[in-house]
Amino acid sequence: MKYWLMKSEPGEFGIDDLENRPNQTEHWDGVRNYQARNMLRDDMEVGDLVLFYHSNCETPGIVGIARIARSAYPDHTAFDPNDKHFDPSSKQDSPRWFMVDVQFVRKLKRTIALAELKDKLELQGLALVRKGNRLSIMPVGKEMWDYILGLE
């Protein structure tokens, strides 16, 4: 089993939104970055666990845990001209973009803020804390996973 971190803007789709979805499950659409896509498409498997991260908000940080409920399949929002993630170069018979389904597991007791994570020597290898990092999906090693949840 693998571990991940996925970013979302709570104003768009936050941990509370996931918790309140039917089945507490939602597809994770809109990934439009090749590096993130490749990991999502090639490496994410059902049962993998995810740190749910809130970005672009008052206190950016990790707020909950989710699990992968379905592995990659074509991101249909890329086919829809009315969707803000529309990409005319993604075709039905050769999709460029993919998504997975993510299921709510639990919220953390508190937000583990980015500012706090940045201070930890143990996490210096994590892409999240590197300056200028913009990757919205990234792998998290088991040791870092355990360490981060130990901060809760």
Next chain:
DNA sequence: GCCAACGTTGGC
């Protein structure tokens, strides 16, 4: 709202 960092596009 500002702006640094980064990715993508397209002219050459």
Next chain:
DNA sequence: GCCAACGTTGGC
């Protein structure tokens, strides 16, 4: 293939 211009991400 280079690189300037532009768009986006996301912390602050």
